[in-house]
Amino acid sequence: MSRTPLDTVEHAAGTPDVELPWAELGLKKDEYERVVEILGRRPTGAELAMYSVMWSEHCSYKSSKVHLRQFGEKAPQSDALLVGIGENAGVVDVGQGYAVTFKVESHNHPSYVEPYQGAATGVGGIVRDIIAMGARPVAVVDPLRFGAADHPDTKRVLPGVVAGIGGYGNCLGLPNIGGEVVFDACYQGNPLVNAGAIGVMRHEDIHLAKASGPGNKVILYGARTGGDGIGGASILASETFDDAKPSKRPAVQVGDPFQEKLLIECTLEAFAEKLVVGIQDLGAAGLSCATSELASNGSGGMRVTLDDVPLRDSTLSPEEILMSESQERMCAVVEPSKVDRFLEICDKWDVIATVIGEVTDGDRLEIFWHGGKIVDVDPRTVAHDGPVYERPYARPHWQDALQADDANKLPRPTTPEELKSQVLRLVSSPNQASKSWITSQYDHFVQGNTVLAQPEDSGMIRIDEESGLGVAIATDGNGRYTKLDPYHGAQLALAEAYRNVATTGAKPLAVSDCLNFGSPEDPAVMWQFAEAIRGLADGCLQLGTPVTGGNVSLYNQTGEAAIHPTPVVAVLGVIDDVARRTPVAYREEGQLLYLLGDTREEFGGSAWSQVVHDHLGGLPPQVDLERERLLGEILISASRDGMIDSAHDLSDGGLIQAVVESALLGDKGARLVVPDELDAFTFLFSESAGRAVVAIPRSEELRFNDMCGARGLPATRIGVVDGSASDAVVEVQGEFTLTLSELRTAHEDTIPALLA
């Protein structure tokens, strides 16, 4: 086997005319020229590998950065934020000395190519982000979106994704407590697999991704580095080597949850003994990212010997080692005197750990291979000084026509029979049907602290056994609303997640997001993106909930057809005592049902318009964030003072969907009376925001009414919890009656029939 000379820094300086495959690695001509300008010479192959992957859309946020700045510029005053945007994950103060970190990330494209591993490694990646902050992961959530429920490819993608999330998360011992499952033809070739995680730590245990202190050692630990997830690097490799090596490597990484579980335990043990100065997980862009970010966030430079990286495949080139996205690896910076103890802990957990370099007092990141220096860069230029694009954006020409196609003008049911049949169609439609076939494949019991899990409005975890302190998380997004109006659609996602947290009795504190959009090179998509961010940033400012971080996934489109713009918003809340939580299920017969908030004729983007008319047009429901805040305060007060026994937010599907869910979960019936000022159809199907239905013990009615009256929140008595088990019904007086058994069949049989 013959080889060309090693492309060292020296070699590169002496051979300025060598052509490098920058275009194949995804760099634009001006981006490559910028690299040459930064270095004052052509890059080596290894340097080119690092720049190309770190300057990719995924790692550099080059199309989204100019818009994302608003989250910082419009950040509300908040004492809750301990670590903000830019670290692996944001950190929020939840009181009693505890801090909580949470984040949502996308693993959309890999999950379409290889559903099981794509989804599994999505969970793995987000969990490592949480560990890298110093926290013990305590729960995961999974907002998922697929193509049409009855499309044959959905039957390939969904079961694989669900099995992958379960296979990985269950094996890590993390309860899966929330998320969403949405079907829409727009996601057919672009399913959205978002994964979120929450971690808990004491304030003093927060760790950051930075390499400080010259002489400190850089330790790579976890799995060996292999050739998986490399993508473009093999192009470089074939430029520098004769190709006598395996060529077809998987572009989707393969996960090993057992290795990750060991990584979690061994990292937490090292944290507990205060052995770690800085830490970074290896995710996208692998070692390129970890070394350049650690070095650029620290005070000095870093020197790394790539020969010391434990390999799964000894034929890997240095470029491939730098770009490999092999899973379950982390990088820690450790003082020399503590290295032995760190390695001992890794050995206890059977985790491979290797010193691969050290922090230097210079400001360069230098990487060596076979004695030659193959990288010599200012790490900031790799990690932070990537290109920034002001992509052109323009309101799409079809937006006016879409909004003019008013859903409020669609034909409505005219008889009680028609109303009843549409209710059944709604609650049995794939989006509104019970998802328990999916969620029962996730462990939600493990760790013994799960207070609420799906299908509750938000997941809730106890974090202190003594005091009962807990946190709640809800994730929401509505691509249909956002397509109709990106600004308000994003705010509706925020409002819904905020409301869902408050409904369970927790106080919303902070926001994370996962922004799923089409191609940024399409001005119409870029407009949706810009509008959605503007809406979200304005909304967070108004609600006083800062954005702690997030993730952007672009290019979710096939040909010209982009997905609905889908910002998924996660809201984190805190509850002083989880014993006060409010569940969705009706608990006692005789309790009174109250509708909180205003109901208007709002059907644009509604589940009813989709299920009954296959229609998307008009405007989404109005947004009133002051009302959301008031509703939230009332729900939290009512929970704290023991005034309500059940609460359910109203969103897609409207009031009837919420009542049916509460009835089925509690195995209790409900008798409803249409309020005087509303017609039955609007009462049941409207999707006006800022609303919830609560069940109140009769003894609390007066006190509850007084509270709502004093604070100006409309509260309308709409019925009573009545009937239990087999003879129970949901009745809308003067309109129709459905037995719980009929409703259960409609609601619970849909998903298994499609997917089992």
Added chain:
Amino acid sequence: MTARIGVVTFPGSLDDRDSRRAIRLAGAEPVALWHKDKDLKQVDAVVLPGGFSYGDYLRAGAISRFSPVMGTVIEQAKSGMPVLGICNGFQILTEAHLLPGGMLGNDHLHFICRDQKLKVENAETAWTADYESGQEIHIPLKNMDGRYVADERTLDMLEAEGRVVFRYVVGGDTSHGHGHVNPDGYGNPNGSLRDIAGITNEAGNVVGLMPHPEHAVEPLVGSGRTDGLPFFTSILKKLVNA
């Protein structure tokens, strides 16, 4: 006085902390045991917790069975020390031949997590004395490889000797969700032969079951029921009164 109950942590154990909490809530003293350590730290009983030890990449429990700690556990179990294997722990006990039979993948090929209805068939083991024979309880179940199998002769023997400790309760309303999910936790969730959920050895000191009693010990978290607590109070009473 109280009893010391050990909980072994294997690499990949997940419910070790939960088991220790359950032991503590029952009033006993939980003791953490490590798989590489032969020393049982003078505990009076041992719990092998749930999880995916060694990732379950080979047959579930097949590697853990050879860990140093198991050498001692097997020896002590044979001389009468009470041992409870939960889920992965049950799998390890069968691999260690402390209990007969073995576990295959669930018949529906999916992981399943739900609150499961069980019937107590034997309330005389070291771990079930606080139940009544015939009692129906709800215990969370969560597994991928939970289908209990054994040859007919072994099954007949288990039945004849009263060594089936728990059975999944079939019947009730399982018409929805294709039996996979139903509100009351009825049905055989994994295809286990004769609906067997848990068994014991001849002496009644070793019990293994697939469902997770440690997730049903507090009204607020887990399944929201406390049907699992009697496992831990049973053993405590037995040890303290011994």
